[in-house]
Amino acid sequence: MSSTTNYSLGAVLAGAVAGISVGAFSALYLNPAKTVRKDLIPFHSAQGSHVMQSKSKDDHDHAHVDYHFERISHDEARARSKAFAQFLTMRRSLRFYSDEDVPVEIIENCIEAAGTAPSGAHTQPWYFCLVKTAALKEQIRQAVELEEEVNYQRRMNKVWVGECNILVSALPDAFIKPYLTEAPYIIVVMKRSYDVEPDGTRKEVYYPEQSAGIASGILITALHNANLTTLTSTPMGAESKIRTILGRPAHEKVYLLMPVGYPAANGTVPYRTPDQLRKPMKDIYQLY
Template structure:
């Protein structure tokens, strides 16, 4: 394996974090990774933000139906897409994955929390004072894994069960 595949294969969704800030250099490098994600027609229909403010993290945790643990994270990133762009979900999803892998390359754990099509989408946009032409695609709480956090890989389908060459054969 090379460094890139080692990083990708080692990443896990983590929901419990140490009470330790993520250095600004790591934040900026991860956001730079997000910014460099591929997009349809090079549209780059996104806006990336983050918060480290405890009050905002707690409010995000209250709003996100499957992200209550955001309240305990030292930082949460938010990725917004231009709602009128045809491929904003795909483009912002690529950026989200780049952000997550950029964080993991520095040993910072995270967990993808859905934003697009969620009831709290508009409330998060307003909370973070994002212009109305953008819509929330993802929230990424992050931090260093808490002591005892399970880093065991989840059970995944086998390679042969999810791949095919040329045409699919039953």
């Protein structure tokens, strides 16, 4: 992708849902006439739109660039939004994976999409570790299972454990996590509590919890759009061990583990009784 290409993840997903070909998508969303020269900085002022020659970082900290917006009709917006919502109803969290390999570029594209997430003061307090090496996946699994057994036996509320058992089975070995080694990849989402500049000075970040959560949501959606399955797993108690296994710095904390791949041939998802279905709109939304 060239540095001048600019289109939204929403447009990509909407195009995929609608079955638009890559060529047709490019014609709709990529307009070469709107590429911007890197040596020019367009901005708005009270006197109108202008283009100024680029200056040093300190000279244009308060400048803004033009926002190019492609307006569509309300009818098209309704169709896209409905198709997108229906597309996402097919997403399920999966615990049974094929060991079939996935081209790494597909997952990298999804991570790139996640990196477009908004964040507090644009500090982007996240990092994504893509783990393919079998030995590392095994170490992560062992660390998670060791802590998960303690979680199930002592740390977790019994009611919560009972509700989890509906999803993972009520067997004594429910803490076993085979998907962490069966899936061809694990994405370890890291949340940064601060950043470190090249000279070693500490740089503050803002709203890292919310920012990492938004990025993770976009990542899940991008993976689903790429015809891949995943699961969000919170490795309670194993965060520091996983960080050490991956050699990540102290200002990063494991936020989520996400196995990624294709479903196993005999893979299943939990049956949902009527009271376990996704909440209807009346229970999650109100117009004020």
